[in-house]
Amino acid sequence: MTTTTTLSVAGPNIKTKLPGPIAAKLLKDDDRLMSPAYTRSYPLVAKTGHGAIIVDVDGNEFLDFSAGIAVNSTGHCHPEVVAAVQKQAAELIHMSGTDFYYPQMTELADRLSAIAPMKGPHKFSYGNSGAEAVEAALKLARYHTKRQYVIAFYGAFHGRTMGALSVTCSKAQQRRRFSPLVPGVVHVPFPNMYRKPEGVSDDDYTKQTAAYIEDWVFRTEVPPEECAAIIVEAVQGEGGYLPCPPLFMKELRRLCDKYGIMLICDEVQAGMGRTGKWWAVEHTGVEPDMITIAKGIASGMPLGILMTRAELMDWVPGSHASTFGGNPVAIAAALATIDVLEREAVKNSETIGRYMMERMKTWPSKLPLVGDVRGLGLMIGVELVHDKAKKTLAGEQRDQVVELAFEKGVLFLGCGPNAVRLSPPLIITKEQADIAMNVLEQCILDVAEGKYVKPNWG
Numbered sequence: 059m060t061t062t063t064t065l066s067v068a069g070p071n072i073k074t075k076l077p078g079p080i081a082a083k084l085l086k087d088d089d090r091l092m093s094p095a096y097t098r099s100y101p102l103v104a105k106t107g108h109g110a111i112i113v114d115v116d117g118n119e120f121l122d123f124s125a126g127i128a129v130n131s132t133g134h135c136h137p138e139v140v141a142a143v144q145k146q147a148a149e150l151i152h153m154s155g156t157d158f159y160y161p162q163m164t165e166l167a168d169r170l171s172a173i174a175p176m177k178g179p180h181k182f183s184y185g186n187s188g189a190e191a192v193e194a195a196l197k198l199a200r201y202h203t204k205r206q207y208v209i210a211f212y213g214a215f216h217g218r219t220m221g222a223l224s225v226t227c228s229k230a231q232q233r234r235r236f237s238p239l240v241p242g243v244v245h246v247p248f249p250n251m252y253r254k255p256e257g258v259s260d261d262d263y264t265k266q267t268a269a270y271i272e273d274w275v276f277r278t279e280v281p282p283e284e285c286a287a288i289i290v291e292a293v294q295g296e297g298g299y300l301p302c303p304p305l306f307m308k309e310l311r312r313l314c315d316k317y318g319i320m321l322i323c324d325e326v327q328a329g330m331g332r333t334g335k336w337w338a339v340e341h342t343g344v345e346p347d348m349i350t351i352a353k354g355i356a357s358g359m360p361l362g363i364l365m366t367r368a369e370l371m372d373w374v375p376g377s378h379a380s381t382f383g384g385n386p387v388a389i390a391a392a393l394a395t396i397d398v399l400e401r402e403a404v405k406n407s408e409t410i411g412r413y414m415m416e417r418m419k420t421w422p423s424k425l426p427l428v429g430d431v432r433g434l435g436l437m438i439g440v441e442l443v444h445d446k447a448k449k450t451l452a453g454e455q456r457d458q459v460v461e462l463a464f465e466k467g468v469l470f471l472g473c474g475p476n477a478v479r480l481s482p483p484l485i486i487t488k489e490q491a492d493i494a495m496n497v498l499e500q501c502i503l504d505v506a507e508g509k510y511v512k513p514n515w516g
């Protein structure tokens with residue numbers, strides 16, 4: 059099928075008080091049964107989804123600028139993805155690629171190899187989530203280099219399994235009472251261009267931030283010949299939608315080359331076209347040694363992938379695997395997703411992302427509370443501050459903006475301590491982008507003018 063995606067509905071349509079009666083009952087069940095560790099920002103109880111629209115259990119229609127945390131790259135229930143999943147489910151659901159063979163595994167590997175951000179040949183290991191892809195990368199880096207240390211960044215989010223959590227350093231709550239974590243991880247500063255010291259040029263600040271690794275960490279704490287990997291997001295996601303300056307990534311590559319360290323680029327959130335290129339690291343001109351992939355790869359089916367330069371994957375049978383990893387149904391969804399991304403959605407992410415940024419880059423000078431707007435493609439962060447000179451974090455106001463937008467029928471999430479994240483499906487239209495920006499702008503103005511009233515959600 060080679061149809062262009064068309065959406066029947068453009069924007070929100072809220073018909074009940076939120077939450078509606080059916081949602082309100084479900085929230086009680088959820089409270090009774092589900093883990094209290096989930097971080098729900100508002101009471102959205104989803105029933106169906108098409109394109110960028112989510113319909114809740116009471117029939118309210120929301121414009122989804124969260125995409126299930128940057129997952130539904132082709133939109134909700136894209137017809138080609140649905141057809142591929144249905145066909146594959148009728149033929150073969152599972153056979154475990156760890157112990158048997160099936161053709162979908164290599165078919166997807168070949169498709170990814172053709173768009174890889176580093177020269178081939180490549181090798182692949184399949185899992186079920188972003189965290190699992192990160193686990194595989196960390197384990198392979200140790201296995202291949204026979205070294206133990208890993209350098210990661212403040213603000214980074216790589217997942218919540220013990221290994222991935224050990225390199226995660228985004229919110230203390232994510233780590234609280236789980237220590238001791240995997241030893242050998244050292245966190246270092248990540249460049250934040252909005253918060254660089256006054257009077258220092260972008261390049262000097264970027265170089266100084268990178269130099270900390272060689273001048274301090276390697277000199278005082280981690281002998282570089284014992285460092286297995288540096289793991290980095292080309293756009294920090296959970297940390298606040300902060301793009302990594304190309305010069306910083308180049309400095310990391312230089313250090314890795316100098317000391318024989320693996321450069322792992324975590325593309326779980328920023329990959330699969332979200333930034334307007336297949337991979338966020340492509341914006342930096344650097345070729346990593348390994349990349350981790352999940353979220354947008356399969357439009358919502360669980361799939362996590364480690365892709366490496368082939369010669370690095372030198373582990374032997376038994377070293378690493380996962381029963382469900384590379385499940386045929388998830389792979390079928392991924393192949394259909396790549397078709398849609400290749401044909402239209404990566405380009406659309408670039409085009410609509412640029413269109414949005416054109417308007418939103420005026421917000422820091424125009425709108426109250428907005429300190430910074432940054433991002434690449436359809437991965438845009440809006441940082442809210444109380445005082446634009448002092449850049450004091452306005453985290454509570456950020457939460458209020460997100461809540462008000464929900465009441466108006468647009469789904470955003472937060473990221474970092476005080477930013478609103480925009481991560482819509484990559485197939486959104488200009489009209490939908492306008493609706494989301496209008497709502498966000500209005501909510502920011504309302505909060506700034508003290509019009510926020512805590513919603514009564516029961």
Ligand SMILES: Cc1ncc(COP(=O)(O)O)c(C=O)c1O
Pocket residue numbers: 127187188189190192215216217218291295296324325326327328352353
């Ligand atoms: C950059 C990055 N890496 C890894 C993960 C973990 O992925 P998952 O939640 O699928 O385990 C996330 C999730 O938000 C992420 O943003």
